[in-house]
Amino acid sequence: MSKKLTSRSQDYNEWYNTIVLKADLADYGPARGTMIVKPYGWALWENIRQALDKRFKETGHVNAAFPMFIPYSFLQKEAKHVEGFSPQLAVVTHGGGEKLEEPLVVRPTSETLIGHAYAKWIQSYRDLPILINLWNNVVRWELRTKLFIRTTEFYWQEGHTAHATAEEATLETKQMLDVYTDFAVNEAAVPVIPGEKSEGERFAGADSTFTIEAMMGDYKALQAGTSHNLGQNFSRAFDITYLDKSNVLQYCWTTSWGVSTRFIGGIIMVHGDDQGLVLPPRLAPIQSVIVPIYRNDTDKTMVMETADRIYTILEKADIRVKLDDRENLSPGFKFNDWELRGVPLRIEIGPKDVVNQSVMLARRDMLGKKGKLSVSQDSIVETVTNMLVTIQLAMLDKATKFRDDNIHDVTSYEDFKETVKKGFARVWWAGSSDDEATVQKETKATLRCFPSEQPGGTGTCFYTGRTAVKVAIFGRAY
């Protein structure tokens, strides 16, 4: 705690790593690239999970669980899928002391297992749609890892649906993109750009991939969730067929979509500051922390009495509140500690507050005097509830402004090269996958997405000079 945080401007990467460790979100596991998610980080993930799960259920999905072991031959059934994932696989070759006849892959994602099961479960149009979601852990071997952002094992949800028609699959893919956008904006206060990936950035085995892209505090992009229209690629590879109403055998249309613990990295990098983490109230494990302030035992008795009372009132109102009654730690130390951990609202209670029947609120998103406000103890539930809403909205506003200020319309490659050093470039694009690769090689920027919101009409591609029908967002990315 004593060591000062690295500032963001000094070394963004070091700032990030230090926060993750010091705010007790996560730690390194002993096996290369693995992560221990500590209780505070896991509570954040549980809140994310709950907010997403509610939306999945509202849109008709149910949860299930599929095994983590996949026979290697399954991956080979979809040519692009195996090509995309084979460099990242962890392979089990021995079980129960013996060499296995066929090696097992630890799932990097479950499309193949799902394909195998759905082929068995689906007989007729009456069995459709199947709308299943899995909350689980997956493994992708990574060379360079970073806690939450890129770890060998990570936690996520993967939705897998099967439909009778192409239209339904398209609607599902877009619906889940909307669900992700709504979650990011309204729960995490993370403004995102929903859009479609270019061919080169598609999921291995998808006809089209949609994404939500967020801008981090260092202007880099984070792919924060994806929704894939798998067309009939997996249904043909795994024989997922159904008899339609006319008794004709048809291939199903399938989708998959996912959000992972990587999103936590996004929250840290969108909202964090030089004092540490800043968590959006709707997802914060602790929404409000009460810090009692006293210098002697007489003060202590009366302050603690009020602090206990306020704690009980807030707790009963389902506000996630903590009373920091640790002894032998100064209020100043506690302030820093909870600021580091990103608790949205601090409630200070000192002897004067007890006398005045007030408490002092201090906003995490607005440090210093301007974020402090003395309020009455009367209707404290309403006051705190409203303040949490205010903080949530202010965080979204601030992040949105930062992002919008750093997206620039660019028409020349020279300007593009400068822009992507400190922001996103919005450009007319008519290039090929090879052109994308060249741009990436020369500028480190990739095509993040063709935003769902398009200006319409045509423009001139900044790179090829050809007539373009779509605008794209480019940026350097995690």
Next chain:
Amino acid sequence: MSKKLTSRSQDYNEWYNTIVLKADLADYGPARGTMIVKPYGWALWENIRQALDKRFKETGHVNAAFPMFIPYSFLQKEAKHVEGFSPQLAVVTHGGGEKLEEPLVVRPTSETLIGHAYAKWIQSYRDLPILINLWNNVVRWELRTKLFIRTTEFYWQEGHTAHATAEEATLETKQMLDVYTDFAVNEAAVPVIPGEKSEGERFAGADSTFTIEAMMGDYKALQAGTSHNLGQNFSRAFDITYLDKSNVLQYCWTTSWGVSTRFIGGIIMVHGDDQGLVLPPRLAPIQSVIVPIYRNDTDKTMVMETADRIYTILEKADIRVKLDDRENLSPGFKFNDWELRGVPLRIEIGPKDVVNQSVMLARRDMLGKKGKLSVSQDSIVETVTNMLVTIQLAMLDKATKFRDDNIHDVTSYEDFKETVKKGFARVWWAGSSDDEATVQKETKATLRCFPSEQPGGTGTCFYTGRTAVKVAIFGRAY
């Protein structure tokens, strides 16, 4: 659906397997011994999880997540632990296309990873106790598998705590045994015998292992949850130390405890009957199903109007209710279908019920006329709520009576041999681990536990003839 279920008396094993598949609880995964938990089975597990998680949090525990990969050398640090688990390991030898320098084990349980982390996290007595629980998946290579009861990969929770004193660790071990007992009895309506395992049946690396043992419908025992006092075995192996108040370095005392998806197998075998599954209301994914009955369109309109209304009322009251409005299926077919799936309460609504402002309740735990009751639509929430409580208690009573009727006090080995064919034998026991092994070889029965509730005093060991100070329960087991 058309195929009749095998009866329990005909072939208990076949009866079990058929129910798991036909009630849509689970399916076989493609890799040997793995299991797909289907949405209905997973919803049951989610309810179990919620009921346990609530109790863990009430007793001060928090959730976290640890990696699934363990360096092989970690397991070797605790001699008995590696001896116990090495025949069951799945080993990852290749990652990212290359052979790993050190193979990784897919966790069979996480004591070693926990030991490594706690050693790092704990410095002083102020860091204690650590009370962490993990909800995750583990792998134990099994030769003979059975859905839910014994699968290569299974789902569970594993609690891991570290304490300053032996007394605290002992209290924690017993507290969690109480939590499991309370959960089993009051949520699952599964009567269990809490007690201590003999030395031979202890967890690999524990000083003592406590268990809850349940009797299945075929009189066999199921170990339904365990709580281990690990003493200082893991703290010495992993150097989990703390500075006490006098600044002296001490080893911690640790515990671990777990309940798994195996418990679902227990629920099936304790409550199921020849018509299928019977689920306890408190855990049932669907507590009540409404089946509308009509023969023509006029009746249909008025019946569906009432059915919709009752559905909405019950749903708003947080009763987990489903309206079975499937077309082209007869009420009789639907009755069988929901009986197979074990829904505790059926609500039938026909034209006469509409006229009489009544509905017909039918209890799953009491099939036929005696379980049917016509009730008023007024105060339907209260009626259904009370009926669900009645069913829950009746299921517990029935299971308790069955179990108690089939536990016999036995004083001779001859009687013992007969008793364990159709029940548990309660005996005075003063034998050794070798004696236990011989008894198992000759009778297939194992020492399930020394029950927490002991008669006191001494008796004569039925097997060795020696004076015994403890009574033990023996039974054949899953």
